[in-house]
Amino acid sequence: MSVDASTRAEPVALSWRIKERPGFTTVEFTGEIDENADFGELRRRLRGPVVFHLAEVRRINSCGVREWVNFVRDLPGVTELTFSHCSPAIVTQLNMIYNFRGAAKVRSFYAPYVCDACGHEEEKLLDVQNQFGQGAGGGKVPEYACEQCGSTMEFDDLPERYLSFLAET
């Protein structure tokens, strides 16, 4: 979890937005998960099927991991938990920390792609069920054409490492 001090952006405190949908609740998280994260109110409030939208969680430090793990493993009112739009920072934790997801199912996540021809980088949203579920092409990473030059983009990490959390799904 080392971050180069020279490229380190100002920390953004964690916040969330709760949206009640017919039959379920979504919680959109934004910012960083660190020792200041306090999930107490959220824990008491959440009921029924819940989807955590995690695209805007850009960094998690080791204290934050502990807070998060304690949070997701003790959600007494939640009947079904789903992680959606997991950012690369979330994927990294899913791969390293066995109980980071608690009882959650991962629905979708972002993966880094890069174009070797022109250097264009992009995070692509991958759907677990459609792209890695049973009968979905044997778990291969999907290919994308570069929006800048049309060349085929490369998966910008080791797929067997970046996608290792899928084995637990």
Ligand SMILES: [Zn+2]
């Ligand atoms: Zn390109």
